[in-house]
Amino acid sequence: MPVVIRVTRRGRINSQNRKFKLFKPTALGRPAELIAKPGIKSLNRYTPVGKKYPTPEGKLTVVGDNGLTSSKKKLGLVCDRCHQDPDLFQDLFYCTKSNLDNNKVPCACCGQFNWTEAQYILLIKREIELRGPDCHYQFRAFDGGTINSDIMVSFINRNNGEIVKCNDGSVWWCLIDNFLGGQWDPVTAKIRTSEKTRIDDETLTQKFIENGALLPGGRVKRILEKEIEGQDAYFFVEVTCPTCECDEFVQANVGPAIFRSRLSNMSEGKKPCRCSNDYNYSQKEREYMVKKRLKKLEGEWCGWEAYTGNANSSTFNWICRKKHTCNTNLSAFLNMAVSCSKCSELQQASRGFGYGYIPGRELEPDNVYLKLYRQKKTNVLFVKVGRAFDEEFREKCYARDFCAELIDTLWSAQALHRDCYDIEQAIINKFENFRPTLPNIKKSRETFISTISGELVRYAIKQTEKLNRK
Ligand SMILES: [Zn+2]
Ligand SMILES: [Zn+2]
Ligand SMILES: [Zn+2]
Numbered sequence: 466m467p468v469v470i471r472v473t474r475r476g477r478i479n480s481q482n483r484k485f486k487l488f489k490p491t492a493l494g495r496p497a498e499l500i501a502k503p504g505i506k507s508l509n510r511y512t513p514v515g516k517k518y519p520t521p522e523g524k525l526t527v528v529g530d531n532g533l534t535s536s537k538k539k540l541g542l543v544c545d546r547c548h549q550d551p552d553l554f555q556d557l558f559y560c561t562k563s564n565l566d567n568n569k570v571p572c573a574c575c576g577q578f579n580w581t582e583a584q585y586i587l588l589i590k591r592e593i594e595l596r597g598p599d600c601h602y603q604f605r606a607f608d609g610g611t612i613n614s615d616i617m618v619s620f621i622n623r624n625n626g627e628i629v630k631c632n633d634g635s636v637w638w639c640l641i642d643n644f645l646g647g648q649w650d651p652v653t654a655k656i657r658t659s660e661k662t663r664i665d666d667e668t669l670t671q672k673f674i675e676n677g678a679l680l681p682g683g684r685v686k687r688i689l690e691k692e693i694e695g696q697d698a699y700f701f702v703e704v705t706c707p708t709c710e711c712d713e714f715v716q717a718n719v720g721p722a723i724f725r726s727r728l729s730n731m732s733e734g735k736k737p738c739r740c741s742n743d744y745n746y747s748q749k750e751r752e753y754m755v756k757k758r759l760k761k762l763e764g765e766w767c768g769w770e771a772y773t774g775n776a777n778s779s780t781f782n783w784i785c786r787k788k789h790t791c792n793t794n795l796s797a798f799l800n801m802a803v804s805c806s807k808c809s810e811l812q813q814a815s816r817g818f819g820y821g822y823i824p825g826r827e828l829e830p831d832n833v834y835l836k837l838y839r840q841k842k843t844n845v846l847f848v849k850v851g852r853a854f855d856e857e858f859r860e861k862c863y864a865r866d867f868c869a870e871l872i873d874t875l876w877s878a879q880a881l882h883r884d885c886y887d888i889e890q891a892i893i894n895k896f897e898n899f900r901p902t903l904p905n906i907k908k909s910r911e912t913f914i915s916t917i918s919g920e921l922v923r924y925a926i927k928q929t930e931k932l933n934r935k
């Protein structure tokens with residue numbers, strides 16, 4: 466017997482009380498017989514000498530004894546079930562009368578039967594035979610321990626003469642009970658399971674169209690797990706979606722036309738393709754989407770600033786049509802939430818947010834004016850354009866903000882808030898190159914040098930007239 470190199474004890478598949486398939490399939494139902502004792506061929510030729518004892522599977526008949534006396538005396542028994550298998554049971558079963566009376570079963574009809582090494586080897590051979598031509602096992606050795614139900618067994622692959630091994634290359638030692646219960650080595654077991662559960666692709670396709678994982682016209686193709694490296698315990702399918710098969714991503718050659726999905730995900734109705742909101746876009750696909758939107762915005766792609774695989778934490782660089790350099794969050798950009806932040810700032814400004822335009826009060830009467838101020842410390846004169854619902858209050862604010870005193874109101878008009886706002890902005894934009902320099906004061910786009918007071922007033926009047934002609 467070979468020396469045991471390594472034994473891995475796995476959990477027992479069945480209960481300790483399992484009863485083995487004793488018979489070759491062809492041997493079922495033949496009469497009980499014994500072949501061990503010369504001259505004794507069959508149960509029928511025995512003369513029952515005592516009572517019968519039932520077993521869980523049949524009955525035992527006393528046909529003699531072991532020839533000893535008193536406490537060593539054991540009755541010799543024939544089991545009408547076990548002894549149908551004379552290859553396995555070549556002798557009578559022996560048991561004391563008191564044990565029999567206490568319902569002890571000495572034959573293999575009970576789960577606790579103590580098999581001999583020879584019987585185990587025969588059972589193993591039969592199990593291999595039962596598994597059919599696909600079974601490549603040939604008995605190699607027991608693990609060297611006492612022959613009982615805890616013994617481990619190993620095998621030779623009769624196709625190549627090599628020892629049957631586990632995934633990690635170690636020898637596959639199988640608990641005898643488990644082997645006789647139908648266990649395969651892990652490598653073969655995986656292949657067999659996947660083959661056993663292999664539903665044909667047509668049926669699968671139909672199933673997934675029904676549960677919504679696949680659009681009508683789509684197809685799935687089963688891939689055995691063993692074909693996918695590094696993946697464990699899942700089965701995969703290749704999925705063709707009629708929409709995604711030839712969509713813009715495929716045409717631009719940036720995304721797959723066939724998708725790979727776990728069978729379990731498909732069974733839950735999850736679409737594996739770009740039709741799904743949960744589709745995990747690749748970097749290439751995302752870059753394509755960004756460039757597509759940039760094209761609409763007349764922007765120019767510069768490259769990834771950071772690509773993390775997660776759109777929320779990825780950023781890229783680009784240049785907007787107004788030549789602003791932008792660094793934008795991928796997720797926000799693709800969700801159309803943002804574009805060029807500088808442009809949108811300016812756009813907001815032109816809409817007036819932050820520059821005094823008050824949405825919701827468009828139709829209220831408002832005042833717009835040009836006022837001449839003098840900065841107190843420097844005596845610099847400057848013109849301030851402004852608008853206010855409460856003109857007097859604003860005057861005080863200007864005096865404070867510019868450290869200046871009001872000299873004169875050069876021009877003023879009353880109109881709807883939205884018109885006042887438009888006039889004010891028109892003036893601001895028209896004379897943006899005539900800002901005064903006021904020491905210690907933040908530059909304001911609403912101030913102008915006093916020397917253009919005349920132009921300012923003329924332009925203001927023109928704007929008012931334009932409004933009146935509307
Ligand atoms: Zn029996
Ligand atoms: Zn799709
Ligand atoms: Zn811009």
